[in-house]
Amino acid sequence: MDKRDLAIYIHVPFCKSRCHYCDFLSNVACDVAIEKYVVALVSDIKGSSGLSEGYIVKTIFFGGGTPSLLSEKQLGDVLQAIKNTFTLDPNVYISIEINPDAKGFGGFLVLKDLGFSRISFGVQSFDNGELAMLGRIHSSEEAVDAVLEAYEAGFRDINVDLMFGLPNQAIESLAKTLKTATSLPITHISCYSLTVEEGTPLASNHALLDKMPEEDAERAMYHHVKGFLAGEGFGHYEISNWAKEGFECKHNKTYWTGGEYLGLGLGASSYLNKARLKKTDDVGEYLAGGYDLIHIEDIDQDEEMREFVILGLRMLGGISVAEFQRRFAKGIFEVFGEVLREMIEEGFLEQEGDKIRLTSKGLDLANVVMGAFI
Numbered sequence: 001m002d003k004r005d006l007a008i009y010i011h012v013p014f015c016k017s018r019c020h021y022c023d024f025l026s027n028v029a030c031d032v033a034i035e036k037y038v039v040a041l042v043s044d045i046k047g048s049s050g051l052s053e054g055y056i057v058k059t060i061f062f063g064g065g066t067p068s069l070l071s072e073k074q075l076g077d078v079l080q081a082i083k084n085t086f087t088l089d090p091n092v093y094i095s096i097e098i099n100p101d102a103k104g105f106g107g108f109l110v111l112k113d114l115g116f117s118r119i120s121f122g123v124q125s126f127d128n129g130e131l132a133m134l135g136r137i138h139s140s141e142e143a144v145d146a147v148l149e150a151y152e153a154g155f156r157d158i159n160v161d162l163m164f165g166l167p168n169q170a171i172e173s174l175a176k177t178l179k180t181a182t183s184l185p186i187t188h189i190s191c192y193s194l195t196v197e198e199g200t201p202l203a204s205n206h207a208l209l210d211k212m213p214e215e216d217a218e219r220a221m222y223h224h225v226k227g228f229l230a231g232e233g234f235g236h237y238e239i240s241n242w243a244k245e246g247f248e249c250k251h252n253k254t255y256w257t258g259g260e261y262l263g264l265g266l267g268a269s270s271y272l273n274k275a276r277l278k279k280t281d282d283v284g285e286y287l288a289g290g291y292d293l294i295h296i297e298d299i300d301q302d303e304e305m306r307e308f309v310i311l312g313l314r315m316l317g318g319i320s321v322a323e324f325q326r327r328f329a330k331g332i333f334e335v336f337g338e339v340l341r342e343m344i345e346e347g348f349l350e351q352e353g354d355k356i357r358l359t360s361k362g363l364d365l366a367n368v369v370m371g372a373f374i
Contacts, residue, residue, distance in 0.1 A: 003087065006055035007254040010041070010078060011265030012067040013283075016099070016137055036287055037266070038074045044264050044279075044291040045081040051262060051272070052086045059251040060094045068098040072110045079114060093117045093250045100146040101138035108153030118249075119150045120159040120190075126180040127173050130166055133208065144184065151185040157247055159188035164221040166194050167211040174221050175228065182232040187247035191225050192240045193218055219364055239314050239358075239366055256311045258304070274299045301328060305335055310370045313349075318357025332356070339372050 014034055060082060062075075070078070082088070095118035096111065111119070125131055126140040138146075143160075150158055160181050164174050181189060196203050196212070203209075213221070226236055234242035238256065241249065254261055263270045267281035270293060277293040280286050299307070305328055312319035324332040333340060340356065343349040348362035348369045362369050 003054055003056040005058045005254075005259060006086075007059045007061070007251050007259060007261040008057055008082065008086070009251075009261060009263045009265075009268055010060065010062045010067070010082075011263065011268040011279075012062060012064040012070060013037070013266045014064065014069050015066045016069070016101075034069060034074070038070065038077060040287050040289070040291075041265050042077055042081045043289070044286075045078065045085055047291050048262065048264065049085050055087065055260070057082070057086045057088045057092055059254065060092060061251040062094075062096040064097055066099050067096050072114070075111075075114055095120055095249075095251055097122060098146070099138060100143040108150045108155060112154050116155075118157040118159065119155050120161065120188075121146060121150075123160045123181070124163045125166070125173075126177040130169065130173065133167065134163070140180070144180070147184045147186060156185075156187065158184075158186045159190060159249070160184075160186055162189060162191045163194050164191060164225060165213055165218040167208040167213075169213065169221075171217075171221055171224055174224060178225065178228050182229070182234070187244040188249060189229060189234060189242045190240055191229075191242070193222065222364070237316050239316075239363065253315075256314050258308055258311060271299075274304065304328070305330075306373050309336060309373050313356075313358055313370065314366075316357065318355040321351075321354050321356065336373065343369060343372060 014037070060079075062078075067075075079094075094116045096116050097120045099122055108119070121143065122136075123138075123143045124134055124136055126143060128140050131139065147158060147160065162177060162181060194212075196209065229242045230236065233244060235245065235248075236242050237248050238252075241252070243249070253259075260272050261270060262272060263279065266279060266283060266286045268279045270277040275298050276296040278296055280290045280292075280294065282290070305324070308324060308327065309319060309332070319332075321332050324330075328335075340349065343362070344351060347359055348365065349356055350359050358366060358369065
């Protein structure tokens with residue numbers, strides 16, 4: 001029996017400090033806490049051996065938090081535990097998120113030696129004033145240096161995360177950030193609109209909230225991002241992601257195409273055998289050995305079909321009519337005909353041959369389009 005593809009996500013819930021906009025599951029780091037966590041994480045991985053049968057791991061993604069706070073030995077221990085527990089594809093693709101100021105992992109040559117394939121830098125902006133406002137602890141200059149160091153160490157798949165729609169941000173500042181990013185040897189850019197999440201310092205900073213751009217200004221920024229990156233040879237392949245040819249994020253495409261993934265570490269989510277699961281988000285419980293996957297919900301066929309459409313439409317290539325039929329033994333217009341025809345008539349979606357995808361108008365109102373399928 002052929003093995004099914006699996007993506008593994010490793011959560012490292014530590015940062016040097018908490019950014020003003022962040023609501024992720026993370027804690028301010030200390031060496032003792034990290035050491036205890038890595039011991040627990042390795043045990044968690046080893047205890048997942050029962051889940052490994054029938055799967056071949058295609059991608060591994062270290063996210064957080066700040067995975068690069070782990071030492072060379074700690075990263076090596078985690079990777080070795082994965083290799084000992086799971087069947088890995090010979091060309092398994094391993095990514096790691098890094099803050100531009102991070103040095104704890106021992107350097108980019110160390111990451112190459114450990115087998116990492118891809119670096120993702122949390123840059124957000126190349127404007128020092130904007131970085132300070134966001135609570136980032138690196139400078140623009142450090143970000144530039146970090147990308148160049150990674151390239152010099154041999155990495156050829158490098159992503160930078162950027163944000164737009166910031167308080168007081170002018171389109172000229174965004175343009176400068178994009179110009180700096182594309183002057184560097186990077187192959188992928190994730191560019192997101194800033195979202196104000198409840199409970200974050202930004203959410204309670206009314207002075208900054210009053211300076212958030214209006215919706216039209218934010219849309220103009222998004223259009224500038226699309227136009228500029230297209231001119232620089234970055235293909236727009238997902239709502240918020242652009243890549244040079246051949247450098248789309250293999251791991252994230254698992255999520256968008258309904259593939260199976262296993263999350264390991266505090267609070268990590270999984271999708272296995274048509275069920276959503278997660279790990280505890282209680283640090284004490286996790287460190288004490290609470291590694292069990294918590295069952296969240298089973299996904300019936302109706303929900304699976306909705307997710308196929310909603311997640312698939314995030315991809316600029318759209319969704320395949322034939323693939324929908326193959327997966328579900330039903331025609332996509334048989335199931336979603338009314339809403340599809342309405343979205344096409346209103347110019348939010350278009351069909352070309354086998355593909356149904358968002359139009360430019362649909363991209364601007366993607367949340368509205370996705371919501372129509374719920």
